[in-house]
Amino acid sequence: MAKDPVAQQMEVIRRGAVAIVPEAELEARLRAAIAESRPLRVKYGADPSAPDIHLGHTVPLGKLRQFQDLGHLVVFIIGDFTALVGDPSGRSKTRRRLSPQEVKENALTYQDQVFKILDRERTEVVYNSHWLSPMRFPEIVDLASRATVARMLERDDFAKRYREGKPISVLEFLYPLMQGYDSVMVRADVELGGTDQTFNLLLAREIQREYGQPPQAIVTLPLLEGTDGVQKMSKSLGNYIGVSEPPRDIFGKVMSVSDELMWRYYELLSRLSAPEIAAGREECRRGTNPIVWKKKLAYELAARFSDPGQAAAARDYFEEVHQKKEVPERMPEVEVGEEALSGGTIPIIDLLRLAGLVPSNAEARRKIAEGAVSYDGEKVNEHGALVRVKDNGVLKLGKRKFRRTRLSGGRKNN
RNA sequence: GGGGAGAUACCGAAGCGGUCAAACGGGGCAGACUGUAAAUCUGCUGGCUAUGCCUUCGGAGGUUCGAAUCCUCCUCUCCCCA
Numbered sequence: 054m055a056k057d058p059v060a061q062q063m064e065v066i067r068r069g070a071v072a073i074v075p076e077a078e079l080e081a082r083l084r085a086a087i088a089e090s091r092p093l094r095v096k097y098g099a100d101p102s103a104p105d106i107h108l109g110h111t112v113p114l115g116k117l118r119q120f121q122d123l124g125h126l127v128v129f130i131i132g133d134f135t136a137l138v139g140d141p142s143g144r145s146k147t148r149r150r151l152s153p154q155e156v157k158e159n160a161l162t163y164q165d166q167v168f169k170i171l172d173r174e175r176t177e178v179v180y181n182s183h184w185l186s187p188m189r190f191p192e193i194v195d196l197a198s199r200a201t202v203a204r205m206l207e208r209d210d211f212a213k214r215y216r217e218g219k220p221i222s223v224l225e226f227l228y229p230l231m232q233g234y235d236s237v238m239v240r241a242d243v244e245l246g247g248t249d250q251t252f253n254l255l256l257a258r259e260i261q262r263e264y265g266q267p268p269q270a271i272v273t274l275p276l277l278e279g280t281d282g283v284q285k286m287s288k289s290l291g292n293y294i295g296v297s298e299p300p301r302d303i304f305g306k307v308m309s310v311s312d313e314l315m316w317r318y319y320e321l322l323s324r325l326s327a328p329e330i331a332a333g334r335e336e337c338r339r340g341t342n343p344i345v346w347k348k349k350l351a352y353e354l355a356a357r358f359s360d361p362g363q364a365a366a367a368r369d370y371f372e373e374v375h376q377k378k379e380v381p382e383r384m385p386e387v388e389v390g391e392e393a394l395s396g397g398t399i400p401i402i403d404l405l406r407l408a409g410l411v412p413s414n415a416e417a418r419r420k421i422a423e424g425a426v427s428y429d430g431e432k433v434n435e436h437g438a439l440v441r442v443k444d445n446g447v448l449k450l451g452k453r454k455f456r457r458t459r460l461s462g463g464r465k466n467n
Numbered sequence: 468g469g470g471g472a473g474a475u476a477c478c479g480a481a482g483c484g485g486u487c488a489a490a491c492g493g494g495g496c497a498g499a500c501u502g503u504a505a506a507u508c509u510g511c512u513g514g515c516u517a518u519g520c521c522u523u524c525g526g527a528g529g530u531u532c533g534a535a536u537c538c539u540c541c542u543c544u545c546c547c548c549a
Contacts, residue, residue, distance in 0.1 A: 218545045281494095290497090311505040344502045375503035408549080418494090419511055423497045451497060 058371065059083045062123050069116065071248050071273045074255070079270035081240050086125075093119045094239035095316060096269065098130040098181070098232065099167075101159035106166040107388035108354070109277040109286035110205060112171040112321050116274055120243075121175040123429030128239045133158045134182035136232065139204055184238045196230050199263045200256065205229070208252040229253045241269040247275045251283070277333050282304055282314040284399065300355040304367035308353035308375075312343045316352060323353060380447055382454040389442050391461070395438050398439040401426065408456040409450055425451050 059436050062083050062411045066073065073079055086093050097117055099110070106114075117127045164178065188196075207227050214221055229252065236244060236257040246254050251273055258268035276285040279292025286293045294306045310318065319330045337343045348368060356364035374381045387408040393399055399407075402417040405426065411417040418436045420426055426433045429446045446458040 086476075220484080221543055305503070309503065309505090312502095314502095342502065347502085347504080371503075378503090413514065415514065416512085420497065422509065425497050452503060 054375055056089055065119055066116075069112075069274065071275050072251075072271075073274075077267075079243065079272075082270060086242075088379040092124055092175075093120070093242040094128050094172065094240060095125050096128045096130060096236060096239055096244040097246070098132050098235060098244075100132040100136045101156055104134045104162045105293075105295040105297060106163065107223055107295045108287065108318075108322060108359065109247075109279070109293065111170060111296065112277055113247060113274050114167065115322075116245055116272065121172045125175070127171060127176045128241065129171070129176055129178045130235055130239065131178065131180050132235075133157070133160055133180045134185040135228070145385075162297075169296060179239060181231070181235050181238075185234070185375075196234055196236050196260075197227070199260055200226075200230060202226070204256070229256045232258035237261050237264045237266055239388050240461065243270045243272060245272050245274065247276045247285075249276060265340065274340050275321060278314060278317060280310050294354075296358045298358075300359040300367040301370050302437065303358060304351040304355045304371055305362070305375075308344075308347055308352055310347075312337075312347070313445040315343065315347050315414060319346075319350060324463050325352060326354075337395065338399060350397055374453065380449075381455060384447070384457050386457045386459050387448070388459045388461045394442060398441050401428070401433050401435060401438045401440050404428070404440060404442070404448060404458075405450065408458075410448070410450045410454055410456065414461040421448060424451060 059080055063076075063080060067078070077302055082093055095117060097113060115128075121127055131261045133156045136159070148260070160180070164311075168176075175272065198332075206215060208229070211221055211225070223383065232253045233256050237260060241257075241261075244254050245255060250380070251271075254269075254271040254273065258271070261268045278284065279286035279290055280294065281290075283290045284290055284292060288295075294303055297304075307318070309316075317335055319325065320327075323330065325333075333346050333349075337346060346372075351371075352364050352368055355367045373379045389399065389404070389407065393403065393407065399423065402414050405411045405417040405420070406414065411420060417426075421433055421436045421438075424432060424434065427449045428440045442458050442460060444458070444460040448458055
């Protein structure tokens with residue numbers, strides 16, 4: 054007997070998801086959609102507070118893509134209103150408010166990146182400021198009356214902060230409400246999000262019910278750990294790999310994750326099937342150097358966000374610089390003007406600063422004392438050292454920061 | 468509205484009149500070891516025209532030879548009571 058199409062779709066949706074709540078409702082929706090031959094409206098929201106999409110975002114985006122491939126419509130909400138207000142959550146630091154201009158720019162670069170994964174044809178992009186901005190106070194009051202403080206405090210991070218005596222602003226209570234209202238406005242059938250969004254996604258169901266809509270089904274996806282392997286990937290923690298980064302950086306960052314984390318990345322990011330990944334794991338257990346598999350993953354990801362040629366170049370670079378410890382062929386250049394030289398030499402500290410490798414003279418001195426600095430293969434140990442600058446010389450700080458020095462032969466004013 | 472506690476460097480957190488550019492932990496950077504791994508060990512982690520000088524302990528004043536430390540006011544946060 055041929056497989057039921059609903060069961061088939063459910064199987065695809067379930068793969069890699071943490072939870073589907075409630076499964077039966079999603080099934081019912083799929084069944085109705087097929088019967089009426091209309092696509093489900095699958096909601097996903099993102100705040101354009103930072104312009105970069107990183108690998109962590111690609112986990113839900115990949116799932117959205119699967120929905121699209123099953124014939125459904127993605128409603129991509131750009132939370133420009135949210136970004137404008139400036140989410141105050143997270144520690145004592147008040148997040149800087151973005152200007153409308155910045156939000157607009159971020160939103161645009163955001164879309165470019167998103168469509169590296171999503172199918173533009175099956176995506177509806179909407180801005181939540183369209184309905185949130187014009188709301189009047191009576192409407193907001195009405196919305197606010199739909200949830201209770203006790204309910205809000207069920208959310209784990211609120212409860213935790215409350216317990217620890219950390220501030221929670223009323224505005225933060227409003228956030229889940231706005232998000233829920235978004236679901237009402239776009240008539241979401243399904244909403245996707247990371248597991249950290251579980252509360253908001255569930256609350257949106259209640260809001261929809263309050264406004265007389267059938268509640269959306271929700272699909273939660275695992276949060277990807279950042280390159281440190283501990284905290285979730287996020288830009289502010291600096292442990293992210295951005296999809297718009299140069300392939301060389303993507304490759305390098307993937308290579309720097311621990312062996313254990315590599316398998317996690319395989320599961321959440323790779324297009325390889327589960328059995329293929331399991332086989333790789335087994336291979337390594339039997340003695341294959343994990344670097345082989347790490348390179349494979351690094352290549353796959355670098356290629357996905359650029360192209361195979363560039364990914365291969367990134368791999369060559371990695372092998373040459375880090376494995377063979379050779380000096381890379383291409384590196385940023387620093388131009389040394391005649392006015393900076395005296396008798397063809399320049400104090401090493403000045404050179405480091407000129408190259409932008411250190412933020413202060415004191416830092417330069419420290420790095421020199423640590424034996425981290427070399428020029429043209431020769432270690433510089435004296436912080437008062439003068440180096441004779443060559444055209445095409447190589448200044449190195451630490452293991453991987455290189456600058457090629459260029460003499461700006463006489464042409465001063467350009 | 469009343470009472471209490473608190474605000475310290477990137478984060479957490481000591482210090483409570485001089486010896487404080489400020490303990491300790493985390494993070495970050497560098498060195499060793501490696502597979503640019505991870506883990507571990509070690510060092511560094513305000514700036515400068517540098518054996519000295521300058522700025523920094525929520526903000527503004529004040530006391531003092533001297534203040535992160537004491538006083539006044541202000542701003543913000545938390546707790547208890549109403």
